[in-house]
Amino acid sequence: xxxxxxxxxxxxxxxxxxxxxxxxxxxxxxxxxxxxxxxxxxxxxxxxxxxxxxxxxxxxxxxxxxxxxxxxxxxxxxxxxxxxxxxxxxxxxxxxxxxxxxxxxxxxxxxxxxxxxxxxxxxxxxxxxxxxxxxxxxxxxxxxxxxxxxxxxxxxxxxxxxxxxxxxxxxxxxxxxxxxxxxxxxxxxxxxxxxxxxxxxxxxxxxxxxxxxxxxxxxxxxxxxxxxxxxxxxxxxxxxxxxx
Amino acid sequence: xxxxxxxxxxxxxxxxxxxxxxxxxxxxxxxxxxxxxxxxxxxxxxxxxxxxxxxxxxxxxxxxxxxxxxxxxxxxxxxxxxxxxxxxxxxxxxxxxxxxxxxxxxxxxxxxxxxxxxxxxxxxxxxxxxxxxxxxxxxxxxxxxxxxxxxxxxxxxxxxxxxxxxxxxxxxxxxxxxxxxxxxxxxxxxxxxxxxxxxxxxxxxxxxxxxxxxxxxxxxxxxxxxxxxxxxxxxxxxxxxxxxxxxxxxxxxxxxxxxxxxxxxxxxxxxxxxxxxxxxxxxxxxxxxxxxxxxxxxxxxxxxxxxxxxxxxxxxxxxxxxxxxxxxxxxxxxxxxxxxxxxxxxxxxxxxxxxxxxxxxxxxxxxxxxxxxxxxxxxxxxxxxxxxxxxxxxxxxxxxxxxxxxxxxxxxxxxxxxxxxxxxxxxxxxxxxxxxxxxxxxxxxxxxxxxxxxxxxxxxxxxxxxxxxxxxxxxxxxxxxxxxxxxxxxxxxxxxxxxxxxxxxxxxxxxxxxxxxxxxxxxxxxxxxxxxxxxxxxxxxxxxxxxxxxxxxxxxxxxxxxxxxxxxxxxxxxxxxxxxxxxxxxxxxxxxxxxxxxxxxxxxxxxxxxxxxxxxxxxxxxxxxxxxxxxxxxxxxxxxxxxxxxxxxxxxxxxx
Numbered sequence: 001x002x003x004x005x006x007x008x009x010x011x012x013x014x015x016x017x018x019x020x021x022x023x024x025x026x027x028x029x030x031x032x033x034x035x036x037x038x039x040x041x042x043x044x045x046x047x048x049x050x051x052x053x054x055x056x057x058x059x060x061x062x063x064x065x066x067x068x069x070x071x072x073x074x075x076x077x078x079x080x081x082x083x084x085x086x087x088x089x090x091x092x093x094x095x096x097x098x099x100x101x102x103x104x105x106x107x108x109x110x111x112x113x114x115x116x117x118x119x120x121x122x123x124x125x126x127x128x129x130x131x132x133x134x135x136x137x138x139x140x141x142x143x144x145x146x147x148x149x150x151x152x153x154x155x156x157x158x159x160x161x162x163x164x165x166x167x168x169x170x171x172x173x174x175x176x177x178x179x180x181x182x183x184x185x186x187x188x189x190x191x192x193x194x195x196x197x198x199x200x201x202x203x204x205x206x207x208x209x210x211x212x213x214x215x216x217x218x219x220x221x222x223x224x225x226x227x228x229x230x231x232x233x234x235x236x237x238x239x240x241x242x243x244x
Numbered sequence: 245x246x247x248x249x250x251x252x253x254x255x256x257x258x259x260x261x262x263x264x265x266x267x268x269x270x271x272x273x274x275x276x277x278x279x280x281x282x283x284x285x286x287x288x289x290x291x292x293x294x295x296x297x298x299x300x301x302x303x304x305x306x307x308x309x310x311x312x313x314x315x316x317x318x319x320x321x322x323x324x325x326x327x328x329x330x331x332x333x334x335x336x337x338x339x340x341x342x343x344x345x346x347x348x349x350x351x352x353x354x355x356x357x358x359x360x361x362x363x364x365x366x367x368x369x370x371x372x373x374x375x376x377x378x379x380x381x382x383x384x385x386x387x388x389x390x391x392x393x394x395x396x397x398x399x400x401x402x403x404x405x406x407x408x409x410x411x412x413x414x415x416x417x418x419x420x421x422x423x424x425x426x427x428x429x430x431x432x433x434x435x436x437x438x439x440x441x442x443x444x445x446x447x448x449x450x451x452x453x454x455x456x457x458x459x460x461x462x463x464x465x466x467x468x469x470x471x472x473x474x475x476x477x478x479x480x481x482x483x484x485x486x487x488x489x490x491x492x493x494x495x496x497x498x499x500x501x502x503x504x505x506x507x508x509x510x511x512x513x514x515x516x517x518x519x520x521x522x523x524x525x526x527x528x529x530x531x532x533x534x535x536x537x538x539x540x541x542x543x544x545x546x547x548x549x550x551x552x553x554x555x556x557x558x559x560x561x562x563x564x565x566x567x568x569x570x571x572x573x574x575x576x577x578x579x580x581x582x583x584x585x586x587x588x589x590x591x592x593x594x595x596x597x598x599x600x601x602x603x604x605x606x607x608x609x610x611x612x613x614x615x616x617x618x619x620x621x622x623x624x625x626x627x628x629x630x631x632x633x634x635x636x637x638x639x640x641x642x643x644x645x646x647x648x649x650x651x652x653x654x655x656x657x658x659x660x661x662x663x664x665x666x667x668x669x670x671x672x673x674x675x676x677x678x679x680x681x682x683x684x685x686x687x688x689x690x691x692x693x694x695x696x697x698x699x700x701x702x703x704x705x706x707x708x709x710x711x712x713x714x715x716x717x718x719x720x721x722x723x724x725x726x727x728x729x730x731x732x733x734x735x736x737x738x739x740x741x742x743x744x745x746x747x748x749x750x751x752x753x754x755x756x757x758x759x760x761x762x763x764x765x766x767x768x769x770x771x772x773x774x775x776x777x778x779x780x781x782x783x784x785x786x787x788x789x790x791x792x793x794x795x796x797x798x799x800x801x802x803x804x805x806x807x808x809x810x811x812x813x814x815x816x817x818x819x820x821x822x823x824x825x826x827x828x829x830x831x832x833x834x835x836x837x838x839x840x841x842x843x844x845x846x847x848x849x850x851x852x853x854x855x856x857x858x859x860x861x862x863x864x865x866x867x868x869x870x871x872x873x874x875x876x877x878x879x880x881x882x883x884x885x886x887x888x889x890x891x892x893x894x895x896x897x898x899x900x
Contacts, residue, residue: 022882026875033871043863048776113878116870124778124866130282183317195317197265205324213283217275222268229264233257240253 003090007098008105015106025110028064032056032114048125053117054135054211058175058204061146065107066167069150072099073238074163077155086242096235100151100227107143111136131213138210141223142203146171148230155237174226175203201226285591287403290335294410298336301343301417303387308347309333310361312378318371325399326380332409333382344413351379367395382409386416411457421459422760425474426451427493429483429528430513430722433462449733449742450725453749454756465489470496476760477503481511481722482532487670490535494664497539498707502715502759504752507532507543508722509601510628516726529628530601530722538664539657539716540609544602546628548573549651549720552644553620553786554581556596560637569793570786572624572640573599573631574729576746577653581618586656588717588754589616592747596729599631600721602651611659611714615652617751622646638797654719654751661714669703717755724748784858792851799848803841810837 015021032053036042040052076082085095121127150167157163176182177198186195199205206219281288309330316323330348337346351358353376361379362368368377382394392412401408426432434445454460460478463471468488470477477496482505485493497503507530514528529545536542550572558574561567578594595617602625605613624647630640727733730748734741744750813826813834826834 016885019882019886022878026878029875029878030871033867037867037871043866046778046781048778113874116873120866120870124780125776126779127776128284130284134280134282196313197269199317199323200268205321208321209324212288213281214288215280215282217278218268218271221271221275225264225267229260232260236253236256240249 003094004098004101007090007095008102011099011102012105015102021106024064024068024106025113028060028110029113031060033117035060036117048121048127050117050121050127050132050135051211053114054139057139058142058207061143062168062171062175065143065146066150066164066171068103068107069147069167070154070160070163072103072151073155073234074157074160077241078158078160082238082242086238092238092242093235096151096231096238100148100231100234103147103151104144107147108140111140111143128213131211134213134215135211137215138207138219141210141220142207145174145203145223145226145230148227148234149174152230152234152237155234155241174201177202179204287406290332290339291406294336294406295339297410297414297417298340298343301340301413303417304343304345305340305384305386305413305416306345306347307333307336307413308349308360308364308383310349310351310357310364310366310379310381310383312352312380313350314371314376315369315378315380318378321399322380325397325402328402329382329397329405332405336409336413353377364391365393365395369396382412384412384416386419388419390416390419392416415457421457422475423459423461423473424454424756424760425463425470425477426460426480427463427465427477427482427485427489428480429465430481430511430725431517432480432725435517448725449727449731450749450752452742453753457753458756458760468492470501474501476756477501478756479503479532480506480725481508481513481528481530483528484531491665491670494535494538495707497535497661497714497716498663498710500710500712503717504755504759505532505536505716505718506530506722506725507536507601507718507720508599509543509546509548509720510599510631511722512598513723513726516728534664536718537606539661539714539718540606540611540659541613541655541657541718542604542606543718543720544604544625547602547625548599548628548631549575549602549619549653550624550626550640550644551575551577551619551651552622552646554578555641558637569637569641570789571635571637572644573626573635575600575619575653577617577619581620583614583616583618586614586616588656588758589654589751592750592754594746595748595751596724596746597653597721598723598726598729599628600653600724603653603655603718603720605655609661611657611661613652614656614658615654616656616717617652617654617719619651619653621648621650623649623651625651638793642794642797653721654717657714657716657718659713661710663706663708665700665706666708667700669701669706671699671701715759717759719751719755725752781859781862784862785855788855788858792855796848796851799844799851803844803848806837806840806844810834810841813837 035056036053040056042052045052073082076085086092088095090098118132121132122129149170150163153167153170154160154163157166173182179202183195183199186198206222209216210219279288311326311330316326333346337344349357349360351361358368358377358379361381361383364381364383366379366381366383368379370376371378379396381396384392392415394408394412397405432451433447435443438445451460461471461474463474465482465485466489469492474496477493479493493503509529511528511530530543533542552570552572554575554577555570555572556574556576557568558571559566560569560571575597576594577597582592582595583589584591597617603613605611624645626640630636723729725748730744730746732743732745734743813830
């Protein structure tokens, strides 16, 4: 884990070396706040919970996380630093995990900076803080899954724009799988078991399950396995491209 | 090499994807119940009440869960909910040690299983125009063929799912309902006169809910012995009970029977629902002192409790003019006004009372007096006369003076007690007295006076000292049973759908459950119904009203006065009845008055604006804090970091 730690630190520090980190966090915070207050009607609802706030998270991540993940590998490949990077005495897997953890920690920081909302509801009333904690855990896990997907896709292309668009589309499919919008076109010709499997991959339903206030082991395993699979894919793809 | 490597890679990725799916499919089977329940009330963990019910099942129960997979495929939120119901039922079955037979069925369209579902009374729901129906309900039966169903699991009842399931299991495990004897002067069950004449009449939701778990029987008000099969008495607003009935109630309690009593110094219910008992529909006061005293409690006569903090907002304006104000005698009680240490009220979020009275323990009583519901320290006692008819809401508000005392609105009385009839059984009244016409209460007055001083004879079977500690719950309000104060009833395709706004129904159910000894459901009932309002905003609103209400009233009075003066001047008539031309002086004062009106109006507008000002300001502040504060701080930080970096770079460049 030592080398993973080194990559992790190098990456995380490099986020804050450019304006990118600040821009990302500011946009995330402002949008989360504005959506909660003006679209979700947080104040007018008069309920001391953060349900509206968390409801917007999947949709915020849908655009913001691909923006974060698109540069993870695509940029390295474009500038050619990937060769340099991989000549270092670390394995590809270590590099992948280190980069991913840095990006995940970064989203964690962005998420933690929404703390004024938590203070606000506790000031205004008596919220169920257990539910809020569970929702934060769920949101963080979901962010990780989005990131792993984006990271793997960014390893396929040199073009960051393509990485962004494709990641957003794949993330959308995962988010909304299970909704008629995604299932509709396939229900006619795919057997029920497959449909059920697709539906069970929905980020939305797993996230919603956690935001009720229960951290179910199965939801954790789900997000964990999605992260694991896409990090594995990521490693394999980097290796493959290296061989080219 | 590259092609085979690509092939290998794709194969590897495919394998990984298969692994992902199988891990998740497997985890569904392996980790069915492993979860961390972080909610305040542990909503997703089987409660002790459920476990207690499950452990008491003797005869096996069969539960059939009908769930159409189609429904979950089309509407995923139902899929999630169905999974929760399924798992919960599996936990029930596991905890019942073989006493629960659980069957999971998927009623395909036009299948035998669908016929079963329909026969069991489940509600089919069409998914599209194709006419195929989907089902999501539960049918339960026991060895003696009693049946209970949940026709369709409504998603908005998800938070009460455990209560609904446990209630169903309990009803199957103990099919014999306990009997509640109802003694009421109020038409809780709808107007009996109207029913006799075949007119439709609707009972109160409180009774409907109670009847789901109890056999509620109206036993009238003229009995000389409580029927043997009655397990519990529910006495509502007793008025002018014959002495023999009071004696019967006294003996019922002395022999170990429990009672739930509602006594109200001013029952608005009678006004809203006139019946043959209260034909004129006037306000009524309870009349039950003799027994209450024997039990060690007293209802302060002629007074209702006014509470500044719990007061509910009503429209105090007249005609088309809407003016919201707080009515001190209509209470919305929550927080520390509800005793959270007693199982009956422990889980209740809020209660709505209307012109409720004050209960006081009697000095030197042997019984223990514990409050269940009480007012805030910002309270006073108001004469009942002031709240009858059309109360002066604003007048009450302006003359309010808190006494600092907290008045008890509901209490539990337990412990040893003696009979209210130490001299023996009251002598039977003359037959024509006993058959007094309840429709003529005026005639009844001399009777009531007579029965206040009845003669007594020794009764060898009388129990003079309670055999076991008595257990009575007294509520100093009967109006809280009235639908209009706590529940919204809607007609939903011919069914009554009741959406509670307060926990009044739960209080009654809990009290009956507790007194009848079926307390297992109590902890479950109000689970998850906690409303979490913005208390700070509520308080701001109250403060704003305190400071501006007086000013508003003053301005309104001034406006009215000026307007009437103006009207007087305009219809200026001479002694002969003819209109006289206005003098310059009069014209001038008309102009002055008009100016005053405009000015007062604008002042009034400002005051009304000021009422919301603090709340709007708070909202603005919070938006600023939540949306802008951290981003601004970050921007500053980024700027500083950038500047420092640039400086450093410059210095390095100079050094080089």
